Amino acid sequence: MKVIFRILRMLRFLLINKKLVGMISPAPPGSLGDEALISGFSALIKSKGKRFQEILVYPNTIPCENEIATDSVLNFINDGRKSNLTLAIKLLKYEHLYIIGADTLDGGYSPAKNLAWVNIANLASELGVAVSFISFSFSNEPNSSVLDALSKSNSNIKFCARDPASKNRFEQLTSKPAKQVADLAFSMVPVYDKEHVKKFRDWLESEKKAGKIIIGLNINTLPLDIPIHQIVSNFYGAIKKTLNNYENVTFALLPHDFRENQSDEAVLAQLASKLNEPDRIRLFRGPFHASEVKAVVSGIDMLISGRMHLAIAALSQGVPVFCFTYKDKFEGLMAIFGLDNTLFDKSLISSEETILSTLESAISNYAIQSAIIKEKLPSVKKLSALNVDTKD
Template identity: 30%
Template sequence: MSSGHPSAIRSGCTRTARHTRVPPEQQDLMKTLLSRLILSPLKKKIRQPVEAFRRTPSYVDRFELGPWSKAQGLVRERSRTRPAKRLLILPSDPITFQGAKGDEAMMEASLRVIRQTNPGVEVGAITASDQASTIARASGFKPLQNWNRPFSYESIARAVSAFEPDICVVLGADVLDGYYSTPHAARMLLTADLVARTGADVEVLGFSFNSTPSPGLARLFERLHPRVHLNVRDRVSYDRFVAFTSRPAQLVADSAFMLAPTTDSTGVLRIAEWVATRRAEGRTVVGFNLHPMLFRNATREQISALIERSGRVLADAAAERRLSWLLIPHDYRGSLGDDVCLAPIGQALKPKLGDDVFHMTGEFTAAELKGAAGLLDGVITARMHLAIAALGGGVPVAAVVYQDKFRGLFGHFGLPDTLMMAPEELIGGNAFDGFVRDFIDHLPDLRVQVAAALPAVKDLSAKNFGTVA
């Protein structure tokens, strides 16, 4: 029996530990079980009431409108210079800046349009990380790294006043209804307000609005400065927005329709050569895109099901309809990026299809992705801005939809709801097989329909820039 001496106690504990040491793989299993069975449910239980409170008018009044009101006194108003000397960009994700290629497409399209009437404009961009600031500098922008944690409207007010913008574009995208985060939506909108109070004209580029917007945002929209111009990118979203708030808005099409495609880069030329070779062998060439955000907080099992089912259907369709598949990533944000799904699909298809599958590896610009999409006969995608890239090149699209974002886009072209499929349908039953085959069989008629609608859609897209170009 051990004595009470500390060294004896330590010695006894050491001997016991040697005999009961848990192997690393069992430790990992125990951690996983602990996380799934205890920690994850506990976090969810805590998070749910917090998220519910953030959607309320009480939260917005106290934690967003209150600090914003105090920051207004720090804004220095000045007269706008014409033509504009300085443009400020507020991305929808100031942390990654351009991780989503849709944001890059909207930025590049905006610059193209604005520089036609303001050729020497200096561009600033609000950022929230060193990574985002580095990307902004590489694009020729001056980063204003003031979207800090903790967030401060006073810091934003000082930064935008010091930059002295004449015009501003806000990438509303799909974040302004509060679906992902009510605080983020509020801060995007109230930052736009602070910029307008410097004397700048602000265009909130065409954004979508889902069927369950955060209730706390309604009064916030109505209190925005008159120089903040709101553009809603489809009829479905527009009707929802009008029902939600009395703030005026303009119906447009997505600003990314104004993006000019790149067709002569090395990467796109390589794809063009592959497409030409496949067509010469009598194949129809179709793009395919899938990503892990189709399910909110997707489980490993859901992602595995997406990968397995898609790979099987694409292989079968290639054989039955003489198809070649171009796997197109449109988002490169690591664990949220499209290659989480596309890379294993490509690996599974290559032994079966050989040269009839081409996975676009490496990172392409938004303009290159539009150039590549325009080479195809059709595109099946889960990313809305890849759909916009394809449709903007006259290429028909079918979509695996989430967050109710595609219906309005398809409405611009008169495309039917049958070209949209929920992710739950993709992984359940055999509906995806018929969905793919039906799309392929109707490609000639769909191409005519898209081409007929495209000029009017581009006219609507140009309306995003009424006060800044």
């Protein structure tokens, strides 16, 4: 097999397409967060005059839905030497192979998937293909098998961590160097020309003209141990009091996940129905794409979110955010902007009083945060672009 690989490496200069790169997505389709990462990647690859081909490594899945810079799909079944040889022949044409790590590289969700990633990365690197793991966060407690595989991976493979804390953790745990970047989603291009986007933005604009402060609200129930009806009840009480205490406040309810077992829209729809304040509360109904909700988010004054990539959609347009956190990735995101007092533990959702306190804190501090974000944003966007920068 080694002899065959040496021959393939020598043949690569005849087969390489310098306008084509390979991409492995962080998970099967369904998450708007992952879609935002892929859209940002697409925009950056397109800006370099290139296209990408997605390599499918997940069973029973379909390609990511994406309108920019895509090429045909390459299916890969990780079942031994024969599949490795078949993949090797197809990898030869790539100028670069990018693996989008997101919050999954540390093995916290699927160690088998991450081990397949490292296998493909080593294979490509042995063939002379440039390989980068990009836009990833890394926890303090990675899976031991994945950590061992990453630590022993080919020395030519590059790693790009999306926040300072993840960079430090990754380097300390693997003894591998990592480049500091920012999340790929900062490079996603918003889409304004869809009818449902225009209609919702028209309402936001009318509220702004009327002197209203618009609070975007997202509720992510996935990491919570509280029944849905209790979550709705807690937010209902807090929002009712906020509307009574602040006559100039309105709410835009913004889902960012429509998957059956974790739909933001389901809980937000229940909340909107219970509040029954159509003049002051609107739900942006899906389904829609990550690029479309990013266009909507540009019209609000601040965002309170349980989804990190919805927060990035806001931050990337200078909109202040306040997040209910459930993983280390939120802390790293805010560290890039040097922001304090913007993160709230998910446990605060357990009572009406703590949610109300969070809303009042956001209303009091969003203007100060806005100035900080706008000052830092150009440098953060440059960090995002470094994910696909082939220079060291």
